[in-house]
Amino acid sequence: MMRKLKYSLFLTGVLFIYVTGLSAQEVQFTAATKSEVAVGEFFSLTYRLNTQGSGFKGPDFKGFEVVNGPGQSSSTGIQTINGKTTMAVQYTFTYLLKPLREGSFVIGPASINVDGKSYSSNSVSVKVVTSLSQPSQNRSTPQGRNQPQSQEEGLSAQDVFLRAVPNNSTPYQGQGIIITFKLYTKVPIAQIITDKLSSFPGFWSQDLFKENEKFKQYNETMNGENYVVAEIKKVQIFPLKSGTLTIEPMEMTCLAQVRSKRRVQTGDPFFDNFFNDDFFGSSVKNVEKKLKSNALTIRVKSLPANGRPADFSGAVGSFTIKPEIDKTKLQANDAITYRITITGSGNIQLIDKLNTSFPTDFETYDPKVTSNINTSHTGVSGSKTFEYLLIPRNHGKFTIPPVQFSFFNLEKMQYLTLETPSYDIEVEKGTGSGQGYSYSGVEKEDIKYIGSDIRHIDTGLIRLQRTGHFFFGSYLFLSLLLIPLILFIAFIIIFRKELKKRSNKDLMRNRKATRIAIRRLQKAREHLNKKEDQPFFEEISRSLWGYLSDKYTIPMSELSIDNVKETLTGRNVGEDIVNQFVQALNNTEFARFAPGDQNMAMESIYEEALNIISRIERELK
Amino acid sequence: MILIRKYILTFTSVTLLVSLPVSQQSLAGTPDELIQQANEAYTKKTYAQSIDLYEQVLRSGFESSQLYYNLGNACFKQNQYPQAILNYERAIRLNPGNENIQFNLKLVNSKIVDKIESVPRFFLITWWEQINSLTSVNGWAWTGVILFFISLVLFALFFFAKSSGIRKSAFWLGFSFLIFFFFSIHFAFRSYKNLMSHDEAIVFTPSVTVKSSPDSNSVDLFVVHEGTKVAVVDRIGDWMEIRLANGSVGWLQNSSVELI
Numbered sequence: 054m055m056r057k058l059k060y061s062l063f064l065t066g067v068l069f070i071y072v073t074g075l076s077a078q079e080v081q082f083t084a085a086t087k088s089e090v091a092v093g094e095f096f097s098l099t100y101r102l103n104t105q106g107s108g109f110k111g112p113d114f115k116g117f118e119v120v121n122g123p124g125q126s127s128s129t130g131i132q133t134i135n136g137k138t139t140m141a142v143q144y145t146f147t148y149l150l151k152p153l154r155e156g157s158f159v160i161g162p163a164s165i166n167v168d169g170k171s172y173s174s175n176s177v178s179v180k181v182v183t184s185l186s187q188p189s190q191n192r193s194t195p196q197g198r199n200q201p202q203s204q205e206e207g208l209s210a211q212d213v214f215l216r217a218v219p220n221n222s223t224p225y226q227g228q229g230i231i232i233t234f235k236l237y238t239k240v241p242i243a244q245i246i247t248d249k250l251s252s253f254p255g256f257w258s259q260d261l262f263k264e265n266e267k268f269k270q271y272n273e274t275m276n277g278e279n280y281v282v283a284e285i286k287k288v289q290i291f292p293l294k295s296g297t298l299t300i301e302p303m304e305m306t307c308l309a310q311v312r313s314k315r316r317v318q319t320g321d322p323f324f325d326n327f328f329n330d331d332f333f334g335s336s337v338k339n340v341e342k343k344l345k346s347n348a349l350t351i352r353v354k355s356l357p358a359n360g361r362p363a364d365f366s367g368a369v370g371s372f373t374i375k376p377e378i379d380k381t382k383l384q385a386n387d388a389i390t391y392r393i394t395i396t397g398s399g400n401i402q403l404i405d406k407l408n409t410s411f412p413t414d415f416e417t418y419d420p421k422v423t424s425n426i427n428t429s430h431t432g433v434s435g436s437k438t439f440e441y442l443l444i445p446r447n448h449g450k451f452t453i454p455p456v457q458f459s460f461f462n463l464e465k466m467q468y469l470t471l472e473t474p475s476y477d478i479e480v481e482k483g484t485g486s487g488q489g490y491s492y493s494g495v496e497k498e499d500i501k502y503i504g505s506d507i508r509h510i511d512t513g514l515i516r517l518q519r520t521g522h523f524f525f526g527s528y529l530f531l532s533l534l535l536i537p538l539i540l541f542i543a544f545i546i547i548f549r550k551e552l553k554k555r556s557n558k559d560l561m562r563n564r565k566a567t568r569i570a571i572r573r574l575q576k577a578r579e580h581l582n583k584k585e586d587q588p589f590f591e592e593i594s595r596s597l598w599g600y601l602s603d604k605y606t607i608p609m610s611e612l613s614i615d616n617v618k619e620t621l622t623g624r625n626v627g628e629d630i631v632n633q634f635v636q637a638l639n640n641t642e643f644a645r646f647a648p649g650d651q652n653m654a655m656e657s658i659y660e661e662a663l664n665i666i667s668r669i670e671r672e673l674k
Numbered sequence: 675m676i677l678i679r680k681y682i683l684t685f686t687s688v689t690l691l692v693s694l695p696v697s698q699q700s701l702a703g704t705p706d707e708l709i710q711q712a713n714e715a716y717t718k719k720t721y722a723q724s725i726d727l728y729e730q731v732l733r734s735g736f737e738s739s740q741l742y743y744n745l746g747n748a749c750f751k752q753n754q755y756p757q758a759i760l761n762y763e764r765a766i767r768l769n770p771g772n773e774n775i776q777f778n779l780k781l782v783n784s785k786i787v788d789k790i791e792s793v794p795r796f797f798l799i800t801w802w803e804q805i806n807s808l809t810s811v812n813g814w815a816w817t818g819v820i821l822f823f824i825s826l827v828l829f830a831l832f833f834f835a836k837s838s839g840i841r842k843s844a845f846w847l848g849f850s851f852l853i854f855f856f857f858s859i860h861f862a863f864r865s866y867k868n869l870m871s872h873d874e875a876i877v878f879t880p881s882v883t884v885k886s887s888p889d890s891n892s893v894d895l896f897v898v899h900e901g902t903k904v905a906v907v908d909r910i911g912d913w914m915e916i917r918l919a920n921g922s923v924g925w926l927q928n929s930s931v932e933l934i
Contacts, residue, residue, distance in 0.1 A: 507782065508747075508774045509747070510743065510744040510747045511740040511744055512713050515706075515709055515738050515740045516740075517705055517737070517738045519735055520737045521870075523812055524815045524816065525815035534822055537822065537823050537826050538822075544830065545830075
């Protein structure tokens with residue numbers, strides 16, 4: 054029984070081989086991959102099918118990241134063995150995987166349909182370890198360039214690396230330097246992704262490549278090895294300050310295409326790429342590689358201090374200046390367009406204003422600045438135009454003073470100053486409605502109050518007073534009012550009394566005046582009778598003068614023959630009386646000193662004096 | 675022996691009494707020195723210190739228009755607007771014509787919450803008050819004294835002069851000077867009364883509800899905010915009746931305002 058079974062099995066086996074040999078090949082669908090990988094390492098998983106299939110369905114990659122795939126390729130091989138030709142077809146489906154964590158994983162079977170029948174591949178087990186002894190990712194250190202070739206699927210540092218090359222590492226402040234980021238490679242590069250651009254702290258930078266510009270590629274030999282060099286980025290940077298400045302490295306990720314070792318290399322990766330194409334049956338693996346350029350240290354020299362013009366604003370390079378003015382003769386309130394163009398190469402974009410001054414009678418506006426900057430691989434050049442709009446508001450002759458522009462010339466290593474000519478502007482009176490405006494002058498503006506703040510404290514001498522104590526109502530105040538008042542009243546009273554007294558005295562004297570005069574006249578009468586001429590005249594004179602003095606309260610000393618007339622007239626004495634009185638006085642004085650017999654004269658003078666006194670007495674009554 | 679001890683005791687106590695205020699004064703400095711320090715502190719922008727120093731001078735029983743003005747400035751810089759207004763108001767009472775005080779008061783009044791339109795008044799009253807505010811109480815008092823003196827001199831001239839022309843003009847001049855004297859005394863008295871009556875106040879509480887009667891349960895009339903100047907019309911207990919510049923009248927508690 055057992056033997057019988059064995060036999061039948063054998064028989065069927067022979068039969069089966071026979072059948073397959075006659076009709077078609079057996080469908081083979083297998084999966085293959087590395088058994089051990091490191092975390093983060095890229096590896097490929099390949100499914101091979103020996104016939105044409107459709108509806109490939111990949112497994113569930115748990116614990117892995119599918120970087121790429123499934124990538125399909127096919128190869129056809131024609132084989133002739135012992136005169137018998139067979140054709141072999143192979144379809145491959147490739148995944149590029151990246152393990153996410155360590156451990157042992159089983160990648161399940163993939164399935165495919167061949168002639169309406171579903172086939173499943175084998176499962177593969179992958180052991181993921183932390184890291185392998187030979188890392189597949191290399192640091193792009195220049196020192197590592199001479200290390201031996203790494204594993205088949207790895208990339209060495211000298212295969213692909215990134216360099217930043219400055220054309221000058223000791224520029225002057227404001228001098229532009231060009232930094233080229235070059236990718237050196239020996240292998241074909243599928244893709245480049247920029248992870249981190251260089252930062253240029255302390256610089257003003259200008260990208261010299263235009264958008265979507267093709268990388269410039271050329272061959273370069275370095276350390277005896279041939280490389281294809283691609284200029285990935287070119288930047289012109291202008292140092293804004295002096296000192297040692299560092300440029301951070303640029304970081305990139307590239308996907309390099311790596312073939313198996315058995316492939317013949319021509320030494321030209323791009324050429325290789327062509328021949329080792331998938332079409333020719335080779336399997337190319339995309340290997341991700343992080344690249345980092347070298348950091349640069351730039352020593353920026355400060356510009357020389359001697360010879361620096363006062364209006365120097367930091368322009369470095371070589372420039373020319375071109376002024377343009379559209380008119381020099383115009384009417385008031387018309388506009389002048391004054392254009393200054395600075396052309397040249399250097400840090401032209403950093404020129405932000407010109408030191409212009411215009412006549413104060415001109416209304417000026419902020420300039421319109423237009424810049425026309427060309428970036429080429431050799432640096433930044435171009436022009437910047439400052440367009441000023443000037444409106445003269447009054448007629449007259451004006452001069453636009455020259456505009457000076459200073460820059461540091463790197464070729465001559467010195468400061469140069471460019472100057473525009475000055476323009477004489479002739480402004481005529483405006484016509485029409487503009488005239489009134491031109492006469493009214495510049496529009497009056499209210500003072501613009503930018504901020505409001507209180508006025509400053511009083512720092513002068515502060516006269517303190519006791520709280521609640523005022524001069525008003527104080528004793529001092531009252532006494533200052535009362536004392537003058539009391540004094541005044543007292544004064545008035547005293548004055549009044551004095552006045553009364555004096556008027557009494559005058560009255561008495563007035564009353565006495567006649568009596569005294571009469572007494573003196575009587576005395577004079579006695580002298581007349583005795584014929585004593587001198588005492589007689591004396592008495593007459595005294596009686597007349599004394600009467601006058603007493604009657605009109607004039608001191609005797611103030612009286613004289615010259616002023617008696619005025620004195621009496623001023624005191625409301627009748628004119629003929631005054632005249633008579635003066636006559637009497639004169640006669641007395643004349644008779645007194647006249648020679649000869651005085652008897653007759655004495656008689657008449659006595660009569661006269663008596664007359665005048667009695668007359669005044671009558672008048673006053 | 676006891677007598678001697680007693681004597682010594684009295685002596686020491688007397689010296690203590692005498693020396694105590696002296697030492698205190700030397701510690702704090704004279705008011706003038708304090709003002710000097712305060713002004714310096716203000717210039718150095720240490721406003722809190724200058725406020726403290728100015729207030730020290732005020733506490734020592736002195737006042738001055740400039741002192742209140744400077745204190746008001748320092749308060750303003752510290753954003754203490756009600757205090758600033760209070761001090762400016764006090765300053766302007768002592769020196770009504772000062773332009774700086776008027777300016778700063780106007781400025782600080784623009785910073786407070788309440789904007790109150792004052793009721794327009796009869797122009798003669800406004801004029802009268804403007805004339806009154808030409809100078810302070812003491813200014814008017816001194817003017818009065820001088821005018822009175824001049825009128826007395828003129829009256830004396832009237833009595834003494836013999837020429838009737840001089841007598842006539844001296845009399846009328848003296849008479850008009852006497853009238854001016856009465857005016858200035860009137861103004862002085864008005865200002866004095868104003869200063870002494872304390873019938874104006876500044877609201878110090880950030881927000882006060884003014885009531886219809888002196889009772890916290892009465893109807894709310896309106897709300898005033900800190901810095902607003904009110905006139906005190908009447909007082910009952912803890913309450914005072916106030917009038918705003920726009921004529922609104924109501925009651926609020928004494929504690930929410932500070933009398934000028």
